[in-house]
Amino acid sequence: MIIEIPNSETIELKNIVFDYNGTIAIDGELIEGVQTYIDELSSIFDFYVITADTYGSVEQQLQNTKCKVIKIEKDFQDIKKLDFIKKIGSANTLSVGNGRNDRLMLKESILGIGILQDEGICTETLMNSDILVKSIFDVFEFLKNKNRLVATLRN
Secondary structure, three states, rough: OEEEEEOOEEEEOOEEEEOEEOEEEEOOOOOOOOOHHHHHHOOOOOOEEOOOOOOOOOOOOOOOOOEEEEEEEOHHHHHHHHHHHHHHOOOHHEEEEEHHHHHHHHHHHEEEEEEEOOOOOOOHHHHOOOOEEOHHHHHHHHHHHHHHHHHHHHO
């Protein structure tokens, strides 16, 4: 997806990286409707879910979803998420998260979205975000209608 932002840069999004808990899941359970959106948009974007899997449920919850699950060790999660963004290409990656361990990933990505749902958002992560949304479904609507992103990011 090419996003031309008036008086700013043009962004080409290829990768979408989600944190798991607090972003697309609450207390280890995938939020109802998330799978449908990921599957629907998987022909346009490569979806990744990166997590230390606090509840041990990510693989079971996402087993039939068109995304790649990246499990990381519990130590230095922020650095591991940052390294992953660099590996797949930060210039073409939108990332979404809420925890302190997401702050570097959001800052490194061409577009970082902080999400304020049931688990809240870490202030450092908020400050490293380009956009703050109230629901994961707001992110999917951005991906379905790029003019929403343009309206939010234009100068």
